[in-house]
Each structure stands twice: as C-alpha cells, then as structure tokens.
Amino acid sequence: IETSNAERLRVLIGDLHESDLGDVLQALSREEREALIALMGGDFDWTALTEVDETVRDEILETIPNTAIAEAVRELDSDDAIGILEDLADEDREEILAALPLAERIKLERSFDYPEESAGRRMTTRFIAVPPFWTVGQTIDFLREDDRLPDDFTEVFVVDPRFCFLGTVSLDRLLRTKRPVRIEEIMGEVTHSVSATDDQEEVARLFERYNLLSVGVVDESDRLVGVITIDDIVDVIEEEADEDIKRLAGVGDEELTDTFVSAVRSRFIWLLLNLGTALLASAVIGLFDGTISQMVALAVLMPIVASMGGNAGTQTMTVAVRALATRDIETINPIRFISREALVGLANGVLFAIIIGVVASLWFSSTQLGGIIAVAMIINMVAAGLAGILIPLALEKAGADPAIASSVFVTTVTDVVGFFAFLGLAAWWFAIS
Amino acid sequence: IETSNAERLRVLIGDLHESDLGDVLQALSREEREALIALMGGDFDWTALTEVDETVRDEILETIPNTAIAEAVRELDSDDAIGILEDLADEDREEILAALPLAERIKLERSFDYPEESAGRRMTTRFIAVPPFWTVGQTIDFLREDDRLPDDFTEVFVVDPRFCFLGTVSLDRLLRTKRPVRIEEIMGEVTHSVSATDDQEEVARLFERYNLLSVGVVDESDRLVGVITIDDIVDVIEEEADEDIKRLAGVGDEELTDTFVSAVRSRFIWLLLNLGTALLASAVIGLFDGTISQMVALAVLMPIVASMGGNAGTQTMTVAVRALATRDIETINPIRFISREALVGLANGVLFAIIIGVVASLWFSSTQLGGIIAVAMIINMVAAGLAGILIPLALEKAGADPAIASSVFVTTVTDVVGFFAFLGLAAWWFAIS
Structure with a gap:
C-alpha cells in the first residue's frame, strides 16, 4: 500500500x-x-x-x-x-x-x-460557560447557534462576569427543564473542582470516587480556566497503574517501543542496585565460610530460606503498595495492618518450617539440620512480613514513591536475615554441640 | 457518635x-x-x-x-x-x-x-430508548415529563419496535438540533456495541480506545438490553490493573480487609509453589557439593548469579505481561520483541559480567573465579531475557493468565540456569586445570 x-x-x-x-x-x-x-x-x-x-x-x-x-x-x-x-x-x-x-x-x-x-496539562480549554442569569431557553438557543463548540460535552459550566466558577448544569438536567427557568435555579453547586496545579493522580481519584464525567479546573484566583473530562482520566488511571507495576519490577516507565539502548540503560540502574544487595548477602555468607566448608549441606539449603522470605516479603509489599496507591489504607488502622502482616508471616513461617524441616531432615539424614532450617524459616518469614509493610509505609512517610524503592529494601532485608539466621544458627549450634 | x-x-x-x-x-x-x-x-x-x-x-x-x-x-x-x-x-x-x-x-x-x-453483570437496565421516527422536540418533551428516568445519562438510545439497537444520539447533539428534526437524521450509527456475554476487560479496552461515555449492550438476538456507563468502567480498569499487579506477586485478589485466615491461605499456595522451585534449585546445587567443599567461595558467590538473573527476568516479564494485558503487543512483531529482549539481556549480561568479574577476582584473589562468574552471568542474563518474554507469550497462547503463572516459571529458569552455569563451569574448569 x-x-x-x-x-x-x-x-x-x-x-x-x-x-x-x-x-x-x-x-x-x-x-x-x-x-x-x-x-x-x-x-x-x-x-x-x-x-x-x-x-x-x-x-x-x-x-x-x-x-x-x-x-x-x-x-x-x-x-x-x-x-x-x-x-x-x-x-x-x-x-x-x-x-x-x-x-x-x-x-x-x-x-x-x-x-x-498536573491538572493544568490535562485540561482542555474549550468548554461552555454561561452566566447564571440566562434561562434554559437562552442557553439551548446559544448551543444551537454557536458552531465553535467543543465536539462532545456533558456539562455546561456557570461563571460570573469575573469568570469565577459558580456551578455546573448537566445536559440531562438542561434537557429536562422548561425553557423559562433560570440557569441559577437548576445549577448544581461546585462540589468538586480541582486547581490547575493539582497532581493528575489526585484528580483521577476524585473522578473514581464520585463517578464524575467532567470537572472544572480553576486557577489561583478561583477563575475557571479549563475542564478535565473522563476520557482523559481513563488514560491517567491506566498509566498510573502501569507505572506502579513497572516500578515494582524496576523497569520504570519503559514502553514496548523503547529503543534497545534506552531499555538497557533503564534496566541497568535497577540491576546495579540489586547487585549491591546481592553482594551484601554474599558478604553475610562469607562470614560463615568456615561453617560451610565443614558442612556443604548448608550451602545447598541456604537459598531456600532466602528465597521464601523474598517471596513472602514481596507479597506483603505488593498489598501495601497498592493500598497506598489507591488510598485504601487511609481507612484502616496501620497498627492493625502491621500486626496482621506479622501474624500472617508467623503462620506461614510455622507451616513452611514444618515442611522444610521434614524435607531437610530426610534429605541429609540430620534432624539437627532440619531443626535449624525450620527456626531460620520462621524468623525470616516474620522479618519478611514486617519489612514488606514497614518499608513501604516508611518510604511514603518520607515522601518517596513506595513503588520504586520498596522491593530493593525488602529483598535486602530478607536475603540478609535469611542467610544470617540460617548460617548463624548452624554455626552456633554446631559450636556448642 | x-x-x-x-x-x-x-x-x-x-x-x-x-x-x-x-x-x-x-x-x-x-x-x-x-x-x-x-x-x-x-x-x-x-x-x-x-x-x-x-x-x-x-x-x-x-x-x-x-x-x-x-x-x-x-x-x-x-x-x-x-x-x-x-x-x-x-x-x-x-x-x-x-x-x-x-x-x-x-x-x-x-x-x-x-x-x-461479563458485560451483562455490569450494565444498568435503566436507560432511555426512543423510536427513530420521533422528532427532537418530541424527545425533549418526553424527557421533561417522565420522572422515572435514570439519574444521569449522556446518550439517548434509538431502537426499532422489536427493540433492536439502531443507534445513539448524544445529549449535546440533541440540544443543538432544532425541534422538528427527526431522531433518525441525527442518530449516530452503532459503531461500538457489546454483547452481554462479553468479558468486562474487553469492554473496558473499547471505552479506553474510543473514548466512549456509554455503550449499548445487546443480547443474542441483537436487542438492546442494557447500558454500560463510563463510571462503571473506571472501576473495572482499576480492578483489572490491581489484579495484574497482585497476581504477579502471588497475592491473588487479596484485599486489605481480608481476614487473617484467608490471607494466610491465599499466600500459602504461592509460597508452596515457590518452595518447589527453591528445592529444585537446591538439588542443582547438591549436584556440585563436592566442588563447593573444595572451594567455599563458590557458595559465597552463587546467589549473586541467580539473583541478578531473577531480577532481569522479572523486568522483561513485567514488560511482556503488561503488553499482553493492554493488547499493545498486537501492534508489534513478536520476533522483534523476542530478539530485542535477548539482546538487552546480552548487553546487560556483558556489563555486569565485567563488574562482578573484577569484584570476584579482587575479593578472592582469583582471576579464574572472576572469569567463571563473568561467563555464568552472561549466560544467565540471556536466559533471563528469553524466559521473561517466551514464558508469558507461551502461557497466553495456552490460554492461561500470564500474570498468575509467569513469575514462578521465570525464577525457576533463572535459578536453575544460574546455579548450573556457575557451579558447572567451575567444576569443569577446575577439573581440567
């Protein structure tokens, strides 16, 4: 073609x-x-x-x-x-x-x-504004005659002579009212309006929460400067969710069509951070190289403790990051949430301690080794639950985006605690026994 | 209170x-x-x-x-x-x-x-339907007189006597048209309509793509049975994105208010799967226990290779899963995508091979060890890139949800390949040298 x-x-x-x-x-x-x-x-x-x-x-x-x-x-x-x-x-x-x-x-x-x-970037400056003293008939005639109107609209905005935002009239209201009625009588009060400098994510929450179709945007002096419509907000919601998912995995705002070089660069930084974490974990293992050389089974089993902790921590962290992003967390008592996560970690820790304890005992014919890995598993799972909830909460408090930074910190905690608990317990036990 | x-x-x-x-x-x-x-x-x-x-x-x-x-x-x-x-x-x-x-x-x-x-569950059955032969005036009068109308609406639906869906008229169109014009003259054709059995996610994509405010829902015999409005779709989009994030982390559709027991149960299954993966990785390490007992440095360094691969694989997988979920991938040639990911893996693999090679050489004063871990790193990063893209694509082809199952498979691949490449290379090198 x-x-x-x-x-x-x-x-x-x-x-x-x-x-x-x-x-x-x-x-x-x-x-x-x-x-x-x-x-x-x-x-x-x-x-x-x-x-x-x-x-x-x-x-x-x-x-x-x-x-x-x-x-x-x-x-x-x-x-x-x-x-x-x-x-x-x-x-x-x-x-x-x-x-x-x-x-x-x-x-x-x-x-x-x-x-x-910000809202100011997302708004359209084409909207319909009428004075409050017009009648429904006047408004309808105005709409019929003016060709320079926006393509689609669902509300008419009411402003005073200084362009201060007074209220809105939805089109269905307008259609259902008799012609001589004045606009100010059927006008809905301004219950939701956003300032042009507001973050688009906040605006999206407002739309979601109150099922809005459009919302007026005002400047510092309360004058109506634009309108944000739901179709733009749908894109914002999708983008923000996408951003969260990708930040959790450390791929930033990468898109499918990004070039090879920019994909390599954006992922490199994340992997470099992760290398730091991994080296820290290796240093912890290095502390116990004497113990490992006496008992190679420790090297075989140690990734299990770290990996289970990492997964459990990621689970808790994901729930926490999403709850922060959707503001759901504001309705919940944080102490209740934190203690629940610690308890969930403890419960799953005990369950998996039993499983892995039995497996390790049979595999290496050593109930001592089974007991050690079981205790390490419980410690690491509780640490994972606590890290998974406390780290995102702390990052949010500190003003950082919890989606970006949480997973590095959480896996650092679970790796370090996992290796230290398992190898440390083993070193201590075999030293005293 | x-x-x-x-x-x-x-x-x-x-x-x-x-x-x-x-x-x-x-x-x-x-x-x-x-x-x-x-x-x-x-x-x-x-x-x-x-x-x-x-x-x-x-x-x-x-x-x-x-x-x-x-x-x-x-x-x-x-x-x-x-x-x-x-x-x-x-x-x-x-x-x-x-x-x-x-x-x-x-x-x-x-x-x-x-x-x-499905769309049938999300639709409202309260909507306004008028015959095509009515005039704009008749329609407006009908809207003014009937009290039993839905609270908010943005479109009037046009149906024939059998209630077949003919078209829609947006309220702004209705307002801007003179009273004697017939509805059928200003009616927009049905360009988008959904069947009541369609999946809500498909419907959401339609809204997003074409910036719709509402869409008619038809039954098998093409009769208009309901309307889905944008405010319901905003919730669907948010829910589906939330589901994807949580499935990637293995917490299903857990909510903040879920009880302790259901949180433990839903996470247990995921962790159990992960335990299987971890045991498989341990079995790979177990193959080389003789090599490790000769050289404990291998045990210290091996988690680095596996962890870097796991992170790189997760990055690729997240991009792939999102591209599948948003249907972005349909506009891209899969071969181009797969080869790009392999190349990104190779590039970052080489970069990190150099870094970790130098670090390991200095740490354990052994350039041989540095060389081995460098080669293993390149192998595992390429494997991670390929697994990260091929596994979600294969799951999608097989009809499974790539968000749920991908990460288990991807980390299995990166753990097994990582440990096997590193320890295998070391065993082979020290056997021949």
Missing part, C-alpha cells in the same frame, strides 16, 4: 478512528510512517499522535518541519496539542508556539506553565 | 456521598457498622455497600434480614443491585429475589444468567 498510491490510501485510512490510526503508525517502520504522513497530507488526523508511544511520537515529529506541526496543532484541542508538544525539545516547542496565532499561543503557553502530570 | 443519637447521626451522615459513607463503614468495627445501619434506618444509602470491600460487604449483609435487603435492592439501579447480591450465598440471593416484584425479579435474574465479570 505504501507505494505512493495516495488516493487509495486516503480511502483506506481516512475514516479510521485516531486509536486505530495510532496502531497502524506503531506497526509501521520509520520510513513507512514518514511516507504515510506525507501522502495523507492535510487529511492526516493528528490526534492519532496522542495514541502512540512516546518514542514513536518523537521519531515522527523529528521528520516533520516545525511549521507543519504548528499548522497541525492549531486544529487540535488544547489537551491533545499539549500531549504532542510536551515531550519535544524546548527550542522546537518554542518555534512551534511562535508560529501560532497570539490567542492560541498564550493559551498553550499558560498550560505549559503548570507542572508536568 | 454511636451512642444511639439517631438524629445527630442522620445530620452528619445523611448528606455524605456514597463513597465517603463506604469509607466510614470500612473504618468502623463490625458492631459499630450494625448500629449505624440500624440507626439510619430508611435513610441509609445502600449504594455505599458497592463502595466497600467484599469482606466488609458480606459481614454487613449477614447481619441484615433478607427481607430488608430486598426492600433496599428495589431502590437501587440494577448494576448496583447486582454488585451487592453477586457475592451472596445462592439461597440468600434467591430468597431476596423472590421478595421482589415480578418485573424487577425477572430483570435481575436475567442479569445473573450472564457469567461473572
């Missing part, structure tokens, strides 16, 4: 939804993408760029002159325009902004003043 | 949003909850029960007679009613359904015929 037949391409691609077009772009090679966009010309749906991974977007934008991008950005909703321009180099972005008409430039520049991942 | 002052309680609690009331319930003890609901009586907002964890909900419902539940369920939207009744024991549910008026009972029973986590 790529062999320059522009007519056929337009027929095939022209009606695709932006998400589907995004998928097409993603599946193509770099050169094919360039050819496709050139062939589509003015018919190319630029919103598709908001649907592709960052790496692909950057590659595409690099090949297009800034003036053409500026042309395209004018057609977009402000939140889509920001999504596209956000990751560009500063000088490219400024060149594109400079090529825009003054009004649009100011609007976009203001959005870029808000921090990344 | 719980000391029986019903008046004050009603003032305090009466206006709370269902989510906030849910939080209040969750934070209270079992007895306090019971007292609160009894005191609130008819003013209790039953939708709050859809906002609490399953365990808390079950506890609350146990204390309330079935007839009172039936009374409450009548007031609810069908999707909320299903959420509350879904987890009850079969006989309780039947008793409650039997106490409902015939029409409502049939509606709810039909929903329960659909499988769990």
Whole structure:
C-alpha cells in the first residue's frame, strides 16, 4: 500500500478512528510512517499522535518541519496539542508556539506553565460557560447557534462576569427543564473542582470516587480556566497503574517501543542496585565460610530460606503498595495492618518450617539440620512480613514513591536475615554441640 | 457518635456521598457498622455497600434480614443491585429475589444468567430508548415529563419496535438540533456495541480506545438490553490493573480487609509453589557439593548469579505481561520483541559480567573465579531475557493468565540456569586445570 498510491490510501485510512490510526503508525517502520504522513497530507488526523508511544511520537515529529506541526496543532484541542508538544525539545516547542496565532499561543503557553502530570496539562480549554442569569431557553438557543463548540460535552459550566466558577448544569438536567427557568435555579453547586496545579493522580481519584464525567479546573484566583473530562482520566488511571507495576519490577516507565539502548540503560540502574544487595548477602555468607566448608549441606539449603522470605516479603509489599496507591489504607488502622502482616508471616513461617524441616531432615539424614532450617524459616518469614509493610509505609512517610524503592529494601532485608539466621544458627549450634 | 443519637447521626451522615459513607463503614468495627445501619434506618444509602470491600460487604449483609435487603435492592439501579447480591450465598440471593416484584425479579435474574465479570453483570437496565421516527422536540418533551428516568445519562438510545439497537444520539447533539428534526437524521450509527456475554476487560479496552461515555449492550438476538456507563468502567480498569499487579506477586485478589485466615491461605499456595522451585534449585546445587567443599567461595558467590538473573527476568516479564494485558503487543512483531529482549539481556549480561568479574577476582584473589562468574552471568542474563518474554507469550497462547503463572516459571529458569552455569563451569574448569 505504501507505494505512493495516495488516493487509495486516503480511502483506506481516512475514516479510521485516531486509536486505530495510532496502531497502524506503531506497526509501521520509520520510513513507512514518514511516507504515510506525507501522502495523507492535510487529511492526516493528528490526534492519532496522542495514541502512540512516546518514542514513536518523537521519531515522527523529528521528520516533520516545525511549521507543519504548528499548522497541525492549531486544529487540535488544547489537551491533545499539549500531549504532542510536551515531550519535544524546548527550542522546537518554542518555534512551534511562535508560529501560532497570539490567542492560541498564550493559551498553550499558560498550560505549559503548570507542572508536568498536573491538572493544568490535562485540561482542555474549550468548554461552555454561561452566566447564571440566562434561562434554559437562552442557553439551548446559544448551543444551537454557536458552531465553535467543543465536539462532545456533558456539562455546561456557570461563571460570573469575573469568570469565577459558580456551578455546573448537566445536559440531562438542561434537557429536562422548561425553557423559562433560570440557569441559577437548576445549577448544581461546585462540589468538586480541582486547581490547575493539582497532581493528575489526585484528580483521577476524585473522578473514581464520585463517578464524575467532567470537572472544572480553576486557577489561583478561583477563575475557571479549563475542564478535565473522563476520557482523559481513563488514560491517567491506566498509566498510573502501569507505572506502579513497572516500578515494582524496576523497569520504570519503559514502553514496548523503547529503543534497545534506552531499555538497557533503564534496566541497568535497577540491576546495579540489586547487585549491591546481592553482594551484601554474599558478604553475610562469607562470614560463615568456615561453617560451610565443614558442612556443604548448608550451602545447598541456604537459598531456600532466602528465597521464601523474598517471596513472602514481596507479597506483603505488593498489598501495601497498592493500598497506598489507591488510598485504601487511609481507612484502616496501620497498627492493625502491621500486626496482621506479622501474624500472617508467623503462620506461614510455622507451616513452611514444618515442611522444610521434614524435607531437610530426610534429605541429609540430620534432624539437627532440619531443626535449624525450620527456626531460620520462621524468623525470616516474620522479618519478611514486617519489612514488606514497614518499608513501604516508611518510604511514603518520607515522601518517596513506595513503588520504586520498596522491593530493593525488602529483598535486602530478607536475603540478609535469611542467610544470617540460617548460617548463624548452624554455626552456633554446631559450636556448642 | 454511636451512642444511639439517631438524629445527630442522620445530620452528619445523611448528606455524605456514597463513597465517603463506604469509607466510614470500612473504618468502623463490625458492631459499630450494625448500629449505624440500624440507626439510619430508611435513610441509609445502600449504594455505599458497592463502595466497600467484599469482606466488609458480606459481614454487613449477614447481619441484615433478607427481607430488608430486598426492600433496599428495589431502590437501587440494577448494576448496583447486582454488585451487592453477586457475592451472596445462592439461597440468600434467591430468597431476596423472590421478595421482589415480578418485573424487577425477572430483570435481575436475567442479569445473573450472564457469567461473572461479563458485560451483562455490569450494565444498568435503566436507560432511555426512543423510536427513530420521533422528532427532537418530541424527545425533549418526553424527557421533561417522565420522572422515572435514570439519574444521569449522556446518550439517548434509538431502537426499532422489536427493540433492536439502531443507534445513539448524544445529549449535546440533541440540544443543538432544532425541534422538528427527526431522531433518525441525527442518530449516530452503532459503531461500538457489546454483547452481554462479553468479558468486562474487553469492554473496558473499547471505552479506553474510543473514548466512549456509554455503550449499548445487546443480547443474542441483537436487542438492546442494557447500558454500560463510563463510571462503571473506571472501576473495572482499576480492578483489572490491581489484579495484574497482585497476581504477579502471588497475592491473588487479596484485599486489605481480608481476614487473617484467608490471607494466610491465599499466600500459602504461592509460597508452596515457590518452595518447589527453591528445592529444585537446591538439588542443582547438591549436584556440585563436592566442588563447593573444595572451594567455599563458590557458595559465597552463587546467589549473586541467580539473583541478578531473577531480577532481569522479572523486568522483561513485567514488560511482556503488561503488553499482553493492554493488547499493545498486537501492534508489534513478536520476533522483534523476542530478539530485542535477548539482546538487552546480552548487553546487560556483558556489563555486569565485567563488574562482578573484577569484584570476584579482587575479593578472592582469583582471576579464574572472576572469569567463571563473568561467563555464568552472561549466560544467565540471556536466559533471563528469553524466559521473561517466551514464558508469558507461551502461557497466553495456552490460554492461561500470564500474570498468575509467569513469575514462578521465570525464577525457576533463572535459578536453575544460574546455579548450573556457575557451579558447572567451575567444576569443569577446575577439573581440567
């Protein structure tokens, strides 16, 4: 298809939804993408760029002159325009902004003043605002006549002459009310509004909690500057959950289309941290090399204690990190949570102590060895439960993201405690017996 | 507050949003909850029960007679009613359904015929359907006069006399059109509709992809039976992401409020699986006990190789599992993905081989040992990359959930390969030298 037949391409691609077009772009090679966009010309749906991974977007934008991008950005909703321009180099972005008409430039520049991942970046500045003294009839006539309205909307916002945010009227309310009624009579009070500097994750929680469809965004002086709609929030929720999963595994915000070099680099740091942990654990083992050389069975069995602790710690940690992320934890007494985790660790510790104690006794025909590994297992499982809950809580208190750093600390604790308890107990027991 | 002052309680609690009331319930003890609901009586907002964890909900419902539940369920939207009744024991549910008026009972029973986590369970059966030949004016008048409409809606659904789903009209479209225009002229075609038996995760992808606000649900004979709205989908997205995170860590669908016993039980199975893996790894070490007793340094260093492989494998696996869950992987050539992961493993393997080779050489003053651990590291990192991508892909192909089972298999591979490569190489090298 790529062999320059522009007519056929337009027929095939022209009606695709932006998400589907995004998928097409993603599946193509770099050169094919360039050819496709050139062939589509003015018919190319630029919103598709908001649907592709960052790496692909950057590659595409690099090949297009800034003036053409500026042309395209004018057609977009402000939140889509920001999504596209956000990751560009500063000088490219400024060149594109400079090529825009003054009004649009100011609007976009203001959005870029808000921090990344804030409500101000996610909001659209196209929304419908009416004064409170209008009637339902006036409002409906206004909606019927104005062509420059946003494509989809579910609420009308009510503002005073200074553009202070007074309230909202949902469209179904508007439809169900007789024409002469004044807007202020049916207006819902502002129960939820966000400030433009709020974090997008907080905004997402608000939507989730109160089942909102859209919410007004106000600036420092309480004036309505934009609207965030649920469709943007759905993406935020998905992104934030994705981030949590990937941070727990130490792959940051890696995406499938990331280049080889960036994948190697982002994972290297995590693995380096892990190497530090592993060396620490090795140093603990090194303390007991005399004991091991007397009894090689210790070397055979020691990874079991460490690995069981590591898994139990990860389980607790995951529950804790998710509870922190979804704010579920705020409704629970932390002492109750901590003691529950310690008890769960103890219970599973005892169960697995019995199992591994019997296995080790039979394998090496030594009930002493079985007893030692059983006690070490209980100690490490309780330590795992406590580390799994206390480390994320402490990181959250210290203002760090518990999803990023918890697992390194938790496995450090379970490795060190596991090896130390098992080998230390063995050294002590065989020394006194 | 719980000391029986019903008046004050009603003032305090009466206006709370269902989510906030849910939080209040969750934070209270079992007895306090019971007292609160009894005191609130008819003013209790039953939708709050859809906002609490399953365990808390079950506890609350146990204390309330079935007839009172039936009374409450009548007031609810069908999707909320299903959420509350879904987890009850079969006989309780039947008793409650039997106490409902015939029409409502049939509606709810039909929903329960659909499988769990399907679109049929999530949909509400309260929606607005109009015939295509009505005019905009007729429709608006109908909306103004009928009191029995759903609370919030964003679209009007168009059906033929047999209730076949023809199309939708968004409220903004309706508002912006002159009264004499016929509905069929402004109706949007049905581009997205789901069948009642579709999985809720598929439905969520559809909403995300096409930024929908609501979607019609049809039965086998293409008749419109319900509507799924975005607010329900937001919960689904959050739940599914949560499930993935927790399955990767082996804590199933555990919630913060789960009882001690159920937490121990759900984690036990995962740990038992992991014990099997750990024993397998120990058996591999056991093969080389002679080599270890000659050179205890091997025992000190061997956990490093296994642990680095385990972490690298988990990184790749997490990227793969997420790509499968979000269907991102469908736009990517799997061969490209697999070879990229192998190369990333090789690159990081070489980097860490150099680091650990130098560290081990200096620590134990043996360049031979340094060389052996370096080679073992490269082998295990490549194996980790391949296992991390191939195992989730194979599980997905086999119809299993890659989030549940991948990590056990991946760590088995990295442990076994890690210990075998390191100890095997050492045994071979010291035997020939």
